[in-house]
Amino acid sequence: MPELVSATGVMEPPAIPQRKRRGHWQAVRRRLSRSPLFYLSATLLVVMVGMAAVPALFATADPHDCDLGRTLADAGAGQWLGRDLQGCDVFSRSVYGARASLGIGIAVSLVTGLLGGAVGAAAGYFGGWVDATLSRITEIFLAIPLLLGASVLLTLFGTSGSGTWTVIIALSVHGWPQVARITRSSVLEAKQQDYMLAAAAIGCSRLRALARHVVPNSLGPWLVVVTTNLGVFITYESIISMLGIGLRPPTISWGQMIHDAQARFLEAPLPLLGPAVFLSVTVLAFILLGDVVRDALDPRSHS
Amino acid sequence: MPRYITSRVLQAVLVLVGATLVIFVITFALPGDPVQALAGERAADPAFAEAIRARYHLDEPLLQQYGRFLLGVVQGDLGQTYSGQDVAQMLGERIWVSGQLAAFALAFQILIGVGAGILSALRRNGLADTGVRIFTLAGLSIPFFVTAYVLQLVVGVKLGWLPVAGTEDGFLSYIMPGFVLGSLSTAYVARLTRGQLTEALREDYVRMATSKGLTRVRVVAHHALRNSLIPVVTFLGLEVGALLSGAVITESIFNLPGMGQAMARAVYLGERTTVVGVVTVFVLVYVVVNLLVDLLYAVLDPRIRYA
Numbered sequence: 337m338p339e340l341v342s343a344t345g346v347m348e349p350p351a352i353p354q355r356k357r358r359g360h361w362q363a364v365r366r367r368l369s370r371s372p373l374f375y376l377s378a379t380l381l382v383v384m385v386g387m388a389a390v391p392a393l394f395a396t397a398d399p400h401d402c403d404l405g406r407t408l409a410d411a412g413a414g415q416w417l418g419r420d421l422q423g424c425d426v427f428s429r430s431v432y433g434a435r436a437s438l439g440i441g442i443a444v445s446l447v448t449g450l451l452g453g454a455v456g457a458a459a460g461y462f463g464g465w466v467d468a469t470l471s472r473i474t475e476i477f478l479a480i481p482l483l484l485g486a487s488v489l490l491t492l493f494g495t496s497g498s499g500t501w502t503v504i505i506a507l508s509v510h511g512w513p514q515v516a517r518i519t520r521s522s523v524l525e526a527k528q529q530d531y532m533l534a535a536a537a538i539g540c541s542r543l544r545a546l547a548r549h550v551v552p553n554s555l556g557p558w559l560v561v562v563t564t565n566l567g568v569f570i571t572y573e574s575i576i577s578m579l580g581i582g583l584r585p586p587t588i589s590w591g592q593m594i595h596d597a598q599a600r601f602l603e604a605p606l607p608l609l610g611p612a613v614f615l616s617v618t619v620l621a622f623i624l625l626g627d628v629v630r631d632a633l634d635p636r637s638h639s
Numbered sequence: 640m641p642r643y644i645t646s647r648v649l650q651a652v653l654v655l656v657g658a659t660l661v662i663f664v665i666t667f668a669l670p671g672d673p674v675q676a677l678a679g680e681r682a683a684d685p686a687f688a689e690a691i692r693a694r695y696h697l698d699e700p701l702l703q704q705y706g707r708f709l710l711g712v713v714q715g716d717l718g719q720t721y722s723g724q725d726v727a728q729m730l731g732e733r734i735w736v737s738g739q740l741a742a743f744a745l746a747f748q749i750l751i752g753v754g755a756g757i758l759s760a761l762r763r764n765g766l767a768d769t770g771v772r773i774f775t776l777a778g779l780s781i782p783f784f785v786t787a788y789v790l791q792l793v794v795g796v797k798l799g800w801l802p803v804a805g806t807e808d809g810f811l812s813y814i815m816p817g818f819v820l821g822s823l824s825t826a827y828v829a830r831l832t833r834g835q836l837t838e839a840l841r842e843d844y845v846r847m848a849t850s851k852g853l854t855r856v857r858v859v860a861h862h863a864l865r866n867s868l869i870p871v872v873t874f875l876g877l878e879v880g881a882l883l884s885g886a887v888i889t890e891s892i893f894n895l896p897g898m899g900q901a902m903a904r905a906v907y908l909g910e911r912t913t914v915v916g917v918v919t920v921f922v923l924v925y926v927v928v929n930l931l932v933d934l935l936y937a938v939l940d941p942r943i944r945y946a
Contacts, residue, residue, distance in 0.1 A: 475650070476657035479922045483884035484902065488665055488914060491906050571782050575888060578784060579903070594785070601788050602796060612785040620780035 360552075367632040374628040380621035387434040397425040399432045399588060418606040426610040429588055433611060436589040437618065440503055441570035447508040448569075449562040452515025457554070459516070460523030461546055471520070478513040483575060485510035490581045503582050507572055511565070518561050522554035529553070556633040563629055567622035574615055590615045647933060651926045656709070658922045659915070663705050666911045708915070717916035726916040730898055734920070736806060737886055737897035743817025744882060745875070752825040753871065756832025761859065763837065771829060778826030783885065787819040787892045804894040816893040820885050824878045831874055835867035842866075869936065876932035883921045 368374050387394050418426055459470035477485075489506040526532070527550060535545045574591030576582035578598075583589045590611035597607035699707075711718060717726040759771040794815060795803035801815050802808045839845060840863050848862045849855075886899035894900075898917050905913035 472650075472653060472657070475654045476661060479654050479658040479880070479925050480662060480918065481880040481884040481921055481925070483881075483887065484918055484921065485662070485665075487887075487906050488662065488918070491909065492665060567780070574782060575784065579888070579891075581906070598788060602792060605792065608785070608788060612782065615782060616780045616785070619782075620776060623776065623779050 364632045368628065371628050371632065373624050374632075377621045377624035377628060380617060381625065384434055384438060384618050384621065387431050388438045389435075391432045391435065394431045397428045399424060399429040400586075418604070418610075426593075426607050429593060430590065430611045430614045433588045433590045433593060433614065434618070436500065436583055436587050437570050437573055437591070437615070440500060440507070440573045440589075441566045441618075441622075443504045444507045444511060444569040444573075445562050445566045447504065448511040448515050448565065449558070451508070452512035453519045453558055455512065456516035456519025457523050457546075457551070460520040460554075461527060461550060467520075470516075474513045474516045474520075477510060478517070480510060482507075482510045483572065486572070486576060487579060487581055490576065500583065500587065503573060503576060506576075507569055511569065511572075515558070515561055515565070519554065519558050522557040523550055526550045526553040556630075560626055560630045560633065564623060564626035567619035567626075570615065570619055570622070644934070647930060651930050655922055655926050659709070659712075659919050660705060662918045662922075663708065663915055664701065666914050667701055667704075712919060717919065718912045720910055720912050726912050729901065729913075730916055730920060733896060733898045733901055736895050737890070737899060739810070739813050740816055740820060740886060740889065740895060740897060741882060743813045744821035744823075744885075747818050747821030748825050748828050748875065751821070752828025753832050753868070755825075755829040756871075757836060757859070757864070759829065759833040760836035760840065768833075771833070775826035775829050778822055778829075783819055783823050784888055784892060786822055787816075787889065790815055790819060791892075804892075806895055812893075812895070816889050816895060819892075820882065820889045823881055823885050824875070827874065827878075828871060831871050832867065835870055836863055839863040839867040872932055872935060876929045879925050879928045880921075883924065 391399075455470050455474065459467040459474070486506040486509070489509060490502060531549060532545060535549055540548075573582060573589065574594060577589050577591030578595040580595055583592055585592070593611040594608050594615075597604070597611075601608050708718065715727060717730065719725055720729070755771045755774070759768045762768050791803050794800050802812050806812045836859075840859075842863075845858060845863050848858045853862075883899070886897060887903050888899070889895070890897045890899035891903050898920065901913060902917040904910070905917065
């Protein structure tokens with residue numbers, strides 16, 4: 337019996353030149369860093385987050401230091417946006433309002449993103465009766481108009497404490513179905529790709545396939561909707577506070593400032609327009625960010 | 640097709656029942672005792688309280704109350720408010736106002752939104768496109784209630800072109816509120832139309848239509864636009880919910896006696912029957928509109944045939 341000769345030196349594997357491997361996310365990051373709109377929205381957001389974190393740095397006066405004698409004073413030296421009915425500095429109050437509005441927007445986006453993402457992913461991935469049950473529940477909650485559902489819930493909490501947490505809960509309860517729908521459809525799409533078949537063929541467990549293949553590949557649409565929703569929820573918070581059932585003093589929020597200023601809007605527009613501009617710029621920054629993220633994730637959509 | 644319609648209708652009924660149950664359970668826990676609210680500041684007479692509780696079936700378990708409510712809905716009865724007003728009748732008087740408002744809003748969304756989207760897609764990266772993009776970004780970022788106040792001040796008070804509030808001036812009263820309510824989604828409609836039409840214009844069937852010598856107008860209107868409007872119609876269907884929510888605020892700002900205004904007042908007063916009644920009507924509208932949208936697919940896209 338001839339001996340097996342090992343062919344060392346003959347079958348040397350060809351050397352693969354060390355090249356920079358570019359994954360999907362690196363490409364996304366590269367496209368992001370090339371977009372001027374990304375820097376614009378990032379700058380706006382950094383300023384807004386700065387205001388929320390250390391308002392005293394930006395404000396020109398103490399928001400609680402009010403002078404009733406100068407009620408509804410027009411813009412002038414020291415007060416860029418004039419004073420409101422209580423004689424408080426509108427600019428400084430708007431700066432201090434960033435914390436509540438941004439905080440609620442981010443919190444609700446995260447909660448609805450996680451809850452909706454989990455429900456949608458489970459429905460899309462497991463299919464069958466899980467999908468049928470979860471999808472019906474999603475549809476039921478989707479049919480209740482968000483703002484109506486939230487205001488009913490908030491009235492329920494009533495005077496006992498309509499604080500930051502109750503607003504977050506009320507918006508989250510009715511905000512998740514939209515995220516669930518979008519996540520479900522993108523998971524369904526990812527599940528049908530060939531790489532899932534390949535993963536199953538090499539004996540990859542279902543949970544591992546979910547974590548390693550489905551989630552990373554269906555993250556894009558989820559990320560876009562969660563980013564865009566940030567702006568939407570900030571607007572909803574202001575609407576709820578504007579209706580008088582959201583945040584209450586001493587918490588300062590833009591919606592509440594608009595609520596307080598609306599009765600005198602015809603005589604003194606600045607106390608309403610001031611917080612409105614802050615609100616619009618923040619929402620704009622999040623919308624731009626959502627756009628930029630979408631374009632970076634899907635290069636086809638931008639051409 | 641009949642099988643599809645049947646399952647789709649059953650699904651719609653399920654959503655309607657589920658959504659009303661959710662709202663029913665939530666409002667059941669609304670703060671305040673309605674009986675005490677009727678009695679005013681003094682403690683309610685026990686006999687009177689009992690009579691009221693029996694009359695409005697407040698002494699029954701929640702699910703039994705809900706069953707009674709569903710039975711009423713099927714017969715077109717939404718119950719009575721605690722001051723004895725018939726909710727269905729009250730909403731019937733208001734639905735006309737809300738309907739007109741919604742019609743104006745929808746008209747603005749379609750005219751301005753789809754129009755701007757088409758213009759933008761046909762003149763891509765041109766002056767009109769840039770203008771539309773700036774306009775849509777502004778529309779998306781400025782909250783619609785701020786638009787409402789500014790329009791009231793400028794168009795209503797300063798220029799005096801349109802009535803500021805109320806419904807005394809017939810359809811003129813609805814132009815401004817309709818525009819404000821429509822502005823909620825006009826920008827989305829414009830963006831969606833632009834994106835869809837841009838993509839459709841690159842399709843082979845459009846090149847085919849052009850190469851067989853059809854005019855530009857015919858190619859766009861008959862071939863590209865028809866296909867790109869399907870997602871827009873779906874979006875408008877799903878946006879009905881936002882439109883109804885927005886009506887609550889718009890009707891309050893412009894003092895229109897519609898269902899939204901009734902809803903805002905009822906939530907504020909803790910008037911359960913009205914809240915449940917309005918939400919029921921809103922959910923019904925939402926479910927029916929989306930059912931119709933689904934069935935409309937087959938008309939808009941000949942490739943879709945329901946088995």
